[in-house]
Amino acid sequence: xxxxxxxxxxxxxxxxxIGGTEDFDLxxxxxxxxxxxxxxxxxxxxxxxxxxxxxxxxxxxxxxxxDCGADEFEALWRRYFDCDTDYAALRxxxxxxxxxxxxxxxxxxxxxxxxxxxxxxxxxxxxxMNNIPRIRGIVASLCRAFGEKLDYFGETLYTxxxxxRIASAPEAALAPLRAGYRAPxxxxxxxxxxxxxxxxxxxxxxxxxxxxxxxxALDGVGRKVADCVLxxxxxxxxxxxxxxWIGRALREEGEALAAARGSEAAGLLQQYVFxxxxxxxxxxxxxxxxxID
DNA sequence: GAACAGGTGAAGT
DNA sequence: ACTTCACCTGTT
Numbered sequence: 098x099x100x101x102x103x104x105x106x107x108x109x110x111x112x113x114x115i116g117g118t119e120d121f122d123l124x125x126x127x128x129x130x131x132x133x134x135x136x137x138x139x140x141x142x143x144x145x146x147x148x149x150x151x152x153x154x155x156x157x158x159x160x161x162x163x164d165c166g167a168d169e170f171e172a173l174w175r176r177y178f179d180c181d182t183d184y185a186a187l188r189x190x191x192x193x194x195x196x197x198x199x200x201x202x203x204x205x206x207x208x209x210x211x212x213x214x215x216x217x218x219x220x221x222x223x224x225x226m227n228n229i230p231r232i233r234g235i236v237a238s239l240c241r242a243f244g245e246k247l248d249y250f251g252e253t254l255y256t257x258x259x260x261x262r263i264a265s266a267p268e269a270a271l272a273p274l275r276a277g278y279r280a281p282x283x284x285x286x287x288x289x290x291x292x293x294x295x296x297x298x299x300x301x302x303x304x305x306x307x308x309x310x311x312x313x314a315l316d317g318v319g320r321k322v323a324d325c326v327l328x329x330x331x332x333x334x335x336x337x338x339x340x341x342w343i344g345r346a347l348r349e350e351g352e353a354l355a356a357a358r359g360s361e362a363a364g365l366l367q368q369y370v371f372x373x374x375x376x377x378x379x380x381x382x383x384x385x386x387x388x389i390d
Numbered sequence: 391g392a393a394c395a396g397g398t399g400a401a402g403t
Numbered sequence: 404a405c406t407t408c409a410c411c412t413g414t415t
Contacts, residue, residue, distance in 0.1 A: 130396065225397040231413065232396080277411025282398090319398045340396040371396080 102183040106170075109162065113170040116160045120184035122206025123156050129207050129372040131329045133220060133233045134240075134257070144249070146240075147177055148213055149256045151249035164250075179208050179332070187334070190362040196346070196353035197366060199379045204369030210329060214297040215290060216257040217330035218312070221322040222282045238274045239263075239283075260290035282317025289315065305333050328364040337363040342374045350379060 105116040115121055123143050127135045135145030135154075142155040150173060153164040163174055175181070191197050219239070224232045236257075243258035243266065263271075264287040271280040289295040300311050305327060312323040324338035337358045339347075347354055357366050373379050 221396090226395060226410080227397090227412085228395045228414085234413095275412060278398095278409095279411075317398065321397060325396085338396085342396060 102181055103185055104180055106175075106180065108167045111162050112164045113167060113174075114160050114162045115180075118156075118159060118161055118206070120206060121161055121178070121208060123154055123161060125204060125206040125372060126178075126208050126210070128375075129204065129368045130229065130375075131210055131325075131368065132212065133229070133236050134216075136233075144252065144254065146247065146254050146256055147210075147216075148173055149245070151247045151254045153250055176211055179211055182208075184208065184365070187362045187365055190360050191366050192356045192360060194353050194357060196350040196370075196379050197357045200346075200366065200369040200373045203373040203376060203379075204371075207365070207368045207372060209332065209334065209365060209368065211332050212330050213257070214301070214326065214330040215260050217326050218286060218297070218315075218318070218322075219257075219283055221325040221329075222286065222317050223276055223279050224325070225279060225317070225319075225322060227279075235274050235276050239271075239276075242270070242273065260287040263287035264291035279317065282315070286315050286317070301331055305336065308333070309336075328367070334364045335361050337367045339367075340371075342371055343367060346370050346374050346379055 103117050103120055107114045107116065124137075126132075127137070127143055127145075132145075134147065135143045137143055140155075142153055144151070144153050146152070150169065152174065155162050155164075163170060165174060188201060191201070220232070220236055223235050223239075227235075237255075240255035240257055243262050244255035245258075247254045247256060263284065268281060268284040271284060274280060276283065286295070290297060295311075295315070300308055303311065308331060309320075309323045309327060312318050312326055313320065321338055321340055324336050327333040327336040328338060337343075347358075354366075354370070357363065360366065370379065
């Protein structure tokens with residue numbers, strides 16, 4: 098029912114089931130730092146919101162089930178989860194090497210989501226010099242304060258507020274988020290979008306370099322945040338966002354990642370490396386205790 | 391209390 | 404062009 102992207106999508110009684118999930122691992126997709134809006138529940142299912150819609154996902158027997166109708170899957174989630182990209186083929190663009198291979202071995206299962214530009218921009222402005230639990234908390238507060246309420250599976254979820262909603266509130270209304278010095282950056286970006294000075298849809302047509310420059314013109318958006326938006330919202334797969342974790346990996350691996358970071362699939366590699374660094378490091382092969390007889 | 395956390399921009403060489 | 408530093412806030 099699918100072309101050669103490795104996935105098998107089937108309608109099921111419970112929703113839409115995806116088989117062939119070697120490259121569709123929920124834990125990795127939502128814990129590799131690209132999205133902060135899907136949370137794991139006690140039963141192991143993930144609940145989250147994107148593009149104004151709530152979704153529950155669960156994994157069982159090597160298949161992932163999305164609790165939605167086939168129509169909604171086709172209209173929204175197929176694209177969001179990048180289901181038409183063949184990740185095995187994408188990986189072939191990553192030059193092999195000990196470091197890249199180790200990262201792939203640990204991170205395989207990650208997909209690069211196609212997230213909403215405004216949400217991605219805001220989220221990564223808030224991410225700067227912050228840790229993941231706090232980013233999640235601040236984003237959740239932002240949605241609770243300004244988003245729209247959704248009732249889903251007996252829980253209350255909130256959409257990510259659009260720029261106009263944030264722009265129409267005074268900057269001081271962001272204070273309860275405890276976002277610190279990042280709050281004015283978010284508010285100014287919201288005003289720029291609301292006033293039409295920044296059209297996040299239209300700039301999607303720009304080539305990567307110009308798109309990056311446009312984003313970096315915003316106060317509080319530097320190279321790293323811009324690159325995250327390029328990769329996670331505009332799906333520029335050749336962009337390799339460099340944060341402290343990636344910097345650490347590059348230092349430790351020396352030249353081993355140099356070629357790979359310039360490849361067509363550098364962004365995917367970046368996610369593999371980031372996830373691997375967070376889960377024991379790329380040194381798994383080096384950590385093998387050496388005998389000193 | 392100090393240091394640090396998925397950076398950025400301003401100010402100093 | 405490169406280096407240094409302050410910055411909100413919560414956690415260790």
